[in-house]
Amino acid sequence: QVQLQESGPGLVKPSETLSLTCTVSDGSVTGSDYFWSWIRQTPGKGLQWIGYVYYGGSTSYNPSLKSRVSISVDSSKRQFSLTLRSVTAADTAIYYCAREVSSGWYYFDRWGQGTLVTVSS
Amino acid sequence: SSELTQGPAVSVALGQTVRITCQGDSLRRYYANWYQQKPGQAPLLVIYGRNKRPSGIPDRFSGSGSGNTASLTITGAQAEDEADYYCSSRDTTDDHVVFGGGTILTVL
Numbered sequence: 001q002v003q004l005q006e007s008g009p010g011l012v013k014p015s016e017t018l019s020l021t022c023t024v025s026d027g028s029v030t031g032s033d034y035f036w037s038w039i040r041q042t043p044g045k046g047l048q049w050i051g052y053v054y055y056g057g058s059t060s061y062n063p064s065l066k067s068r069v070s071i072s073v074d075s076s077k078r079q080f081s082l083t084l085r086s087v088t089a090a091d092t093a094i095y096y097c098a099r100e101v102s103s104g105w106y107y108f109d110r111w112g113q114g115t116l117v118t119v120s121s
Numbered sequence: 122s123s124e125l126t127q128g129p130a131v132s133v134a135l136g137q138t139v140r141i142t143c144q145g146d147s148l149r150r151y152y153a154n155w156y157q158q159k160p161g162q163a164p165l166l167v168i169y170g171r172n173k174r175p176s177g178i179p180d181r182f183s184g185s186g187s188g189n190t191a192s193l194t195i196t197g198a199q200a201e202d203e204a205d206y207y208c209s210s211r212d213t214t215d216d217h218v219v220f221g222g223g224t225i226l227t228v229l
Binding site for chain 1: 169171217
């Protein structure tokens with residue numbers, strides 16, 4: 001079955017750019033059935049949706065992060081990526097990639113295991 | 122955009138029934154999805170759509186909703202159900218996703 005795996009640096013310096021990649025195994029990132037999302041969780045806190053990339057490359061972002069976020073997809077590699085610019089300590093979190101089903105209902109049916117990104121000098 | 126509100130914590134005696142609620146304007150249009158998260162693990166979908174359970178989720182988990190409120194009910198809670206539970210839905214713009222703040226469930 002489809003599995004998602006995040007990868008990228010675990011440590012980013014303040015004011016720099018956080019870049020993560022999610023690799024989708026045993027599945028495609030093309031097609032209109034799914035939205036490919038990034039979600040984060042501050043240690044000890046709740047979940048925050050960051051944004052998604054959809055069929056054809058269209059995107060949607062959390063308004064609170066929109067000015068700093070980009071999400072893109074590389075279908076040839078079965079990957080989608082997150083870029084978060086000008087990070088601060090407040091961006092320290094576990095970052096999850098997830099697949100959102102679009103089939104009448106919207107829900108996240110597959111999640112990566114998550115990767116901790118720490119923002120520190 | 123919109124927000125989803127959950128109570129911070131709830132407890133239940135082993136084998137009893139517990140209800141976790143979620144409120145928000147988006148729930149007038151979208152069903153709430155419910156995710157279970159145990160320490161050190163990614164969230165796991167337990168209820169989606171109109172009271173649908175993914176394969177492998179016990180039937181003691183059920184979902185319901187009315188107006189701007191959705192509920193997750195665990196009938197006959199087990200020790201392994203102790204976890205954080207999050208509700209989620211698309212928001213009122215249709216293009217964004219919102220999560221509730223999470224409810225800590227303790228099984229006594």
